[in-house]
Amino acid sequence: MNNLSSLCNSTMKLPSRVLTLRNASVVGFRHSYNTPCDQKLTCKSKASFSFNQNSQFHAYPSPFLAFQGVIYNTQKLNCLPSSSFVSRPYGVPVEASAVETDKNPERLCVENCNDENIVGGEVPGAEYGNSRASHESEIDKEAWSLLRDAVVTYCGFPIGTMASNDPGDKHPLNYDQVFSRDFVPSALAFLLRGEGEIVKNFLLHTLQLQSTEKTVDCYSPGQGLMPVSFKVRTVPLGDNKFEEVIDPDFGGSAIGRVAPVDSGLWWIILLRAYGKISGDYTLQEREDFQAGIKMILNLCLADGFDMFPSLLVTDGSCMIDRKMGVHGHPLEIQALTYAALRCSREMLTVIGCSKNLMTAINNRLSALSFHIREYYWVDLRKTNEIYRYKTEEYSMDATNKFNIYPEQIPSWLIDWIPEDGGYLIGNLQPAHMDFRFFTLGHMPLKICYPALENEEWRIVTGSDPKNTPWSFHNGGSWPALLWQFTLACIKMGRIELAQKAVGLAEKKLSVDRWPEYYDTPSGKFVGKQSRLYQTWAIAGFLTSRMMLEKPDMASLLFWEEDNELLENCVCALTKGGRKICSRDVAKSQILV
Secondary structure, three states, X not given: OOOHHHOOHHHOOOOOOOOEEEOOOXXXXXXXXXXXXXXXXXXXXXXOXXXXXXXXXXXXXXXXXXXXXXXXXXXXXXXXXXXXXXXXXXXXXXXXXXXXXXXXXOOEEEEEOOXXXXXXXXXXXXXXHHHHHHHOOHHHHHHHHHHHHXXXXXXXXXXXXXXXXXXXXXXXXXXXXXXXXXXXXXXXXXXXXXXXXXHHHHHHHHHHHOOOOOOOOOOOOOOOOOOOEEEEEEEEEXXXXXXXXXXXXXXXXXXXXXXXXXXXXXXXXXXXXXXXXXXXXXXXXXXXXXXXXXXXXXXXXXXOOOOOOOOOEOOOOOOOOOOOOOOEXXXXXXXXXXXXXXXXXXXXXXXXXXXXXXXXXXXXXXHHHHHHHHHXXXXXXXXXXXXXXXXXXXXXXXXXXXXXXXXXXXXXXXXHOOOOOEEEOOEEEOOEXXXXXXXXXXXXOEOEEOOOOHHHHHHHHOOOOOOOOOEXXXXXXXXXXXXXXHHHHHHOOOHHHHHHHHHHHHHHOOOOOOOOOEEOOOOOEEOOOOXXXXXXXXXXXXXXXXXXXXXXXXXXXXXXXXXHHHHOEEEEEEOOEEEEEOHHHHHHHOOO
16 A cells, blocks of 8 residues: 655644744634744623643643644633523634645744625524434434533533533543544534534534644654544633633543544544535535644555554554453444545545545555455355365465464354344454454444353453443443434435334433443343433434435435445555455455
């Protein structure tokens, strides 16, 4: 795969020492890389704020990273008591930024630009959202009220939703933060209702939090990494004023201290969804957003020691963020990578050296599509082939190229797999096939089947008391996955399945106080450590409901099959690089 170091510097956000915000509106701020400065903007009205900035470079991470990750700023938003978020479509004025490069091609200078075409307000689709409010059910009204109560504001402007908002929870840990992946169903719910400004604000702020500087140590987030979450912290300043600072987490505070691989992928997917549903494509066309996409892709497409088109990750780097044996090449990450690459291919502007990037995207999409379909797919016939595999084969034309031992086939699989169907296994790497059914990358709702039990549970999870059999990530049932199931049903023309699932959720979720997950093989019990009033469970239900009511809007979120990707498989490595071959030829060179 082409090394992405050839990306034009002029399209990358500079690993600069200083980030200066000039004439910043809170959500449509424009930034440029300049010398340190002091800047102050004070508003006297009750719902306004005063803005102080003292930008300076630190050789170490500052306690609070405001707006962005590696370009460390001392950032002060001195807010007077602001009006709280109210239940209405967001009409936050957003000023756009025109981007130009200065004499240094590695510097991005964002200048002031008052473009009335992209001033915030109700996005396209608001008419649909407002018209349906009159016939909402009581459960819908309750869900919307809870979702709005979970909104996090920054100087009075909505920028995301906290993970959980249980008033009875005295120890929220990090559930009071805005998680990148958790916000996606909330964002879709607001978009489908015609309230797109909270999504725009989220995309703008997280772009500024993105790590933009190449690091030489092993403790700082790498260039392009998106935060797993962020928290708006309030610090009193005296004189009835307070300071609000956005504090991102790149995994340094997470359980296991694992960097989030999926956050950047979800960010790209959400950026495309915002444009498709709202009709506002100006955001993704901005040069700073183009640079942000490219830095994420640089992480995904960079050359390394791995020789597979699938993305290599550590355990706990995605939604299953605890030790569950999903290190290597888990299906969830591969599905997100595929989606992010498809989104990027739509959104990237092909100019200059971006053509090399587009070629790299197409090559990886083709190879990844073939790899997953050929290697991860298991049905009864394929299982029987694996059962008869020879091992320890050493040749270029070996059948069992991953050296899979037939004894790895679990006993439950033979009775569980149907005669006329199959599924994509959860993970594949040398000498290891994870036959568990993971719903992320497939269709939900049980996150993983079957659960790890007994000695296997003790070895794989390290005797994790939260991931006991049929609980949490180890076979628990997650309402948050309902929207993905609904979208898959709409794509495949099986709307009746989604309607049944939403109907069942409607009967249980409100009564059970919107739990994070359910326990037991059949999902009968609310999880023993489940948070209540879990935001993405609420948002997943609302998004599913609106998708069923407006399937034409839902169809904007997925693609039809790209036959060209399947016909042009990148397969055989040669000294001169990779050569293009047909799918049939690829089969003769790669394990079937």
